[in-house]
Amino acid sequence: MRIAMIGAGYVGLVSGACLADFGHEVTCVDKDESKIAALIRGEIPIFEPGLDAIVAANLAGKRLDFTNDLAGSVAEADAVFIAVGTPSRRGDGHADLSHVYTVAREIAKALTGFTVVVTKSTVPIGTGDEVERIIREVNPAADVVVASNPEFLREGAAIRDFKFPDRIVVGTNDERGRKALNDIYRPLSLNQVPIMFTERRTAEMIKYAANAFLATKITFINEIADLSERVGANVQDVARGMGMDNRIGTKFLHAGPGFGGSCFPKDTRALIKLAQDHDVQLRIVESVLAVNENRKRAMGRKVSQVLGGNSRGKTIAVLGLTFKPDTDDMRDAPSIPLITSLLDMGAKVRAYDPAGMELARKDLPNIEYCDDAYACAKGADALVIVTEWLQFRALNLDHLKKVMVKPVIVDLRNVYRLEEMKAAGFIYESIGRPSRYFS
Numbered sequence: 001m002r003i004a005m006i007g008a009g010y011v012g013l014v015s016g017a018c019l020a021d022f023g024h025e026v027t028c029v030d031k032d033e034s035k036i037a038a039l040i041r042g043e044i045p046i047f048e049p050g051l052d053a054i055v056a057a058n059l060a061g062k063r064l065d066f067t068n069d070l071a072g073s074v075a076e077a078d079a080v081f082i083a084v085g086t087p088s089r090r091g092d093g094h095a096d097l098s099h100v101y102t103v104a105r106e107i108a109k110a111l112t113g114f115t116v117v118v119t120k121s122t123v124p125i126g127t128g129d130e131v132e133r134i135i136r137e138v139n140p141a142a143d144v145v146v147a148s149n150p151e152f153l154r155e156g157a158a159i160r161d162f163k164f165p166d167r168i169v170v171g172t173n174d175e176r177g178r179k180a181l182n183d184i185y186r187p188l189s190l191n192q193v194p195i196m197f198t199e200r201r202t203a204e205m206i207k208y209a210a211n212a213f214l215a216t217k218i219t220f221i222n223e224i225a226d227l228s229e230r231v232g233a234n235v236q237d238v239a240r241g242m243g244m245d246n247r248i249g250t251k252f253l254h255a256g257p258g259f260g261g262s263c264f265p266k267d268t269r270a271l272i273k274l275a276q277d278h279d280v281q282l283r284i285v286e287s288v289l290a291v292n293e294n295r296k297r298a299m300g301r302k303v304s305q306v307l308g309g310n311s312r313g314k315t316i317a318v319l320g321l322t323f324k325p326d327t328d329d330m331r332d333a334p335s336i337p338l339i340t341s342l343l344d345m346g347a348k349v350r351a352y353d354p355a356g357m358e359l360a361r362k363d364l365p366n367i368e369y370c371d372d373a374y375a376c377a378k379g380a381d382a383l384v385i386v387t388e389w390l391q392f393r394a395l396n397l398d399h400l401k402k403v404m405v406k407p408v409i410v411d412l413r414n415v416y417r418l419e420e421m422k423a424a425g426f427i428y429e430s431i432g433r434p435s436r437y438f439s
C-alpha cells in the first residue's frame, strides 16, 4: 500500500520506517525542513537504537522517502497517518490539538480517490470526530474514512515494540477502513499479533486509559518505596513479591524519581482535563499526577539530606539526564526539576548523559556538561544516578572513589546492590531500601 506518514518525529519516523520494512511504500512528511533535509542525507535526527539501519535499508530498497510536500504525498496515498505532536497546551494542560487540526485541513485539500486517514497521535476522545468534520467541511466530495490507531511503542525499544506489539488497536466501524488497516498490519497478524477493532472513541480512550494506568502503577510503587524506607522494608523485594502474582505483573513496578517523558505527564494531564470538561472527576489520576510532580523536586531534597541537609557550595555529579535510557528525549525528564532544585539550594551541578546532553542544554543551561561518568564525578561531593543507562550499571567503584571528594552515591534507580556499595566503602542512598548510610 502507499502510505503517507505526517509528522516524522519519534513515532512517525519509527512507524514509517517499520511500515516500509513490512513492504509498504511510505513517504514521511514533516514541516520541519531541516529534519527532512537531514533524513534525505541519511542522518537520523533522534537517538533510537536500530532505527538508522531500518531507515537505510528501506531508503535503499526505495520503499521509504522523505519530503516537506504534504499535498503531493497525500494525493498518492491509500492511507494517511497523522503522527504529529499533541503536547500539553500552555496555560491549561489540555492536549494541544492545533497540529492535528492543521494537518487535517491540509490533508483534506489534497485527497484524491478513496483514502483512509488514520490518527496515530495520542488524542482526546472525540478528536477523530472533529478530524472527520474538518475534512468533510474542507472537501465535501472526499471519499474518506477516518480511523484511530493509537501507538503504544516505547522510546528506546521502539522498533521492537512496533514490530512485536502486544496488540494493535483500530477504531473504526467502516468496512473499507477495517480492510485497509488489516492490509497495513497483515505482516503482524501473520505473527498472531491480535488486532482489536473497536469504535473510534473507544480506541482513543484505550490509549489514555493505558497510559494513566501505567503511570498509576509507577506512582503506587514510588509511594510504597517511601514507606518502605521509613519502616525498614526493601521495595525491590516488595515489587518482586507483588509482581509474581499474575494479576499484578512485574512491569512498571520499579521505584524511582518519578515518571517523566513525552507521554505520561502530558497524557495524564490531558485525561484529567477531558474528564473535567465532562463533569467527571478522575481522583486517582489526579492524585497520581500531583504525587509525581511533587516527587521530582523532592528527589533534590533527598540528595541534600545525604549531604547533611546543606548542599550550598557542594558539587553534585548527575549521571543520566534523559527520562529513560536509550533515548535522547528530554521532554518532562525528572532530571530537570531535580537539578533545578539542587541549583536553587546553591549546589553546583555537573552532568553526563550518553545521548541527551545536546537537548538538555536548552532546559539546563547553568550546569557543567562532562565527557564521561568519571570526568563528571571528579571533585564531586556526591554522585546521583538519575537515568539507568547500561553504562552506569557497572561503574568502576574504586575509580569513582578516587576521583570524588567524598564517596557518596545517591542511586535513584536502585541499580546497585547494598552489599556491593557497603563493601566498596560508599555512603549509599537509594529508593525504598533500608540501610541508608554505610561507612
Ligand SMILES: NC(=O)c1ccc[n+]([C@@H]2O[C@H](COP(=O)([O-])OP(=O)(O)OC[C@H]3O[C@@H](n4cnc5c(N)ncnc54)[C@H](O)[C@@H]3O)[C@@H](O)[C@H]2O)c1
Binding pocket: 006, 007, 008, 009, 010, 011, 012, 029, 030, 031, 032, 035, 083, 084, 085, 086, 099, 102, 103, 120, 121, 122, 123, 151, 152, 153, 154, 155, 262, 263
Ligand atoms: N514519543 C513516544 O514515545 C510516543 C509513544 C506513543 C504515542 N505518542 C504520541 O505520538 C504523537 C507524536 O509524538 P512524537 O513523540 O513522535 O512527537 P515529535 O514531536 O517527536 O514529532 C512530531 C513531528 O510532527 C511534526 N509536525 C508538526 N506539525 C506538522 C505539520 N503541520 N505538518 C507536518 N509535520 C508536522 C513536527 O515537526 C515533528 O517532527 C503524540 O501524540 C504522542 O503523544 C508518542
